[in-house]
Amino acid sequence: MLDLDKYDQINPPTRLLMGPGPINADPRVTRAMAAPLIGQFDPVMTDYMNQTMSLYRDIFKTQNEQTFVIDGTARAGIEAVLVSTIKPGDKVLVPVFGRFGLLLCEIAHRCRADVHTIEVPWGEVFDPNVIEDAIKKVKPKLLLCVQGDTSTTLLQPLDKIGEICRRHGVLSYVDATASIVGNPLEVDKWQLDGVSVSLQKCLSGPPGVAPLTLSPKMVEIIQARKCVELGIRADNDEGGRDEMIYSNYFDIDMIIRYWSSERINHHTEATSMLYAARECARIVLQEGLDNVIERHRINGAAMVAGLQAMGLKLFGDLDHKMNNVVGVVRPEHINDLEVRNLMLNDFGIEIGASFGPLKGNVWRIGTMGYNARKSCVMQTLTAFEAVLNRVGFKTTQGAGLQAAWNVYNK
Numbered sequence: 001m002l003d004l005d006k007y008d009q010i011n012p013p014t015r016l017l018m019g020p021g022p023i024n025a026d027p028r029v030t031r032a033m034a035a036p037l038i039g040q041f042d043p044v045m046t047d048y049m050n051q052t053m054s055l056y057r058d059i060f061k062t063q064n065e066q067t068f069v070i071d072g073t074a075r076a077g078i079e080a081v082l083v084s085t086i087k088p089g090d091k092v093l094v095p096v097f098g099r100f101g102l103l104l105c106e107i108a109h110r111c112r113a114d115v116h117t118i119e120v121p122w123g124e125v126f127d128p129n130v131i132e133d134a135i136k137k138v139k140p141k142l143l144l145c146v147q148g149d150t151s152t153t154l155l156q157p158l159d160k161i162g163e164i165c166r167r168h169g170v171l172s173y174v175d176a177t178a179s180i181v182g183n184p185l186e187v188d189k190w191q192l193d194g195v196s197v198s199l200q201k202c203l204s205g206p207p208g209v210a211p212l213t214l215s216p217k218m219v220e221i222i223q224a225r226k227c228v229e230l231g232i233r234a235d236n237d238e239g240g241r242d243e244m245i246y247s248n249y250f251d252i253d254m255i256i257r258y259w260s261s262e263r264i265n266h267h268t269e270a271t272s273m274l275y276a277a278r279e280c281a282r283i284v285l286q287e288g289l290d291n292v293i294e295r296h297r298i299n300g301a302a303m304v305a306g307l308q309a310m311g312l313k314l315f316g317d318l319d320h321k322m323n324n325v326v327g328v329v330r331p332e333h334i335n336d337l338e339v340r341n342l343m344l345n346d347f348g349i350e351i352g353a354s355f356g357p358l359k360g361n362v363w364r365i366g367t368m369g370y371n372a373r374k375s376c377v378m379q380t381l382t383a384f385e386a387v388l389n390r391v392g393f394k395t396t397q398g399a400g401l402q403a404a405w406n407v408y409n410k
C-alpha cells in the first residue's frame with residue numbers, strides 16, 4: 001500500500017529563477033490559469049481562442065491569419081512546423097551557432113529531411129552573406145534558424161534573412177523561443193514565413209504552450225498535405241495533392257481547421273495554458289512591446305555592467321548578445337556546482353549551467369520576463385558576489401552593484 005503521508009500536497013520552495021528560463025511567471029498569469037475550466041467549444045472558449053490569435057499577431061508584428069498556439073513546450077511548436085512543412089527528402093539548411101540549431105537539425109532529421117548545415121564556433125553568429133552563399137550552394141526548400149540561442153546567449157541578426165530567402169525561393173522558419181519580446185522581432189517586415197516561441201522566457205509565463213505564426217505561403221504548403229483523421233472525416237473531405245503530414249498531433253492543417261470557424265474536433269485545447277498564453281500577451285501589449293524590449297535591454301545591460309565590475313569575463317561576442325541572458329566564464333579554480341548550489345541553497349536564486357563545449361565552464365544568468373526588474377538584478381548581483389568571494393574569487397565588494405546602479409541612473 002502506498003503511504004500517502006509521504007506524498008504531501010505540492011509546496012515547492014520560493015525561488016528567484018535567474019537562469020536562461022524558465023523564469024518566475026507573472027502572478028497575473030498564474031491567477032489566469034486558476035480560472036474555471038470550460039468546454040472546448042463553449043463560445044466563451046472559442047472567443048478566447050480568437051482573441052489569443054489577435055493578441056499574438058501584435059506580439060509577432062504580423063498580419064498572418066494563421067497565428068495560434070500549439071499545446072506543448074517550445075519544441076512542440078518547432079516540431080509541428082517542421083513535420084508539417086518538410087516532406088521526406090526535402091532539403092533544409094540550418095545555420096548552427098549553438099545547441100538549439102542542433103535541435104533544429106535533430107528534428108529535421110526525424111522528419112527525414114536532407115539536412116545541410118553551416119556552423120560557426122559557439123559564441124559567434126553568422127554574417128547574413130555567409131547564409132546567402134550557403135543558400136545558393138545548397139538550394140534548400142527551407143532555411144531553419146534560431147534567433148536567440150540560449151546555449152550561447154547570442155542573437156542571430158535576422159532582419160535580412162527573410163528577404164534573402166524570398167529572393168532565392170526558400171521558405172524561412174525561425175525559433176524565437178528565447179528572444180521574443182526581449183529583443184526586436186518583426187515577422188512581416190523581415191519577411192519570415194514561420195516563427196514559433198514559448199511563454200517561459202521573456203513572455204513571463206510557464207512552459208507548456210508554443211505560440212506560432214505562419215505566412216500564407218507556408219500555410220499553402222501545409223494545406224496541400226491535408227488528411228483529416230478517420231474518426232472525424234466527412235464524405236466531402238478529400239486529401240490534399242501532396243503526401244500527408246506524418247504526425248497526427250502536430251498536423252498543422254488539422255490544427256488550423258480546429259482554430260478556424262470550421263472548428264473540427266482535433267485535440268482538446270489545453271484550457272489553462274490558453275488562459276496563460278492570452279494573459280502573457282495582454283501583459284506585454286499593455287506595457288507596450290517596445291517598452292518591454294527596452295526593459296530587457298536596460299536590465300540586461302545592468303547585469304552585464306555588474307558582472308564586469310566584479311572582474312568576471314563574459315562569454316561570446318557581446319555585440320550580438322541577447323538582451324535577456326548573459327554567459328559568465330567560470331574563473332579558474334572555482335567550482336561550477338559549488339557556486340550554483342550556494343546561490344540556490346543560501347539565497348534561493350537559480351542561475352543556469354551550460355551544455356556542450358561550455359559545460360562546467362559558463363554560467364548563464366537571465367534577466368527575462370517578470371524577472372527583468374531592477375530588484376532581481378540587484379539581488380542576484382549581491383548574492384553572486386558574496387558567493388564568489390566565499391569560494392575564493394576575490395572582488396572589490398560592492399563594485400558590481402555600483403556599476404549596475406550607474407546603468408539605471410544614466
Ligand SMILES: Cc1ncc(COP(=O)(O)O)c(C=O)c1O
Nearest residue numbers: 073074075100148149150177178
Ligand atoms: C532557443 C530555444 N529553443 C527551444 C527550446 C526548447 O524549449 P522547451 O524545453 O520548452 O521545449 C529552448 C529552451 O531553452 C530554447 O532556448
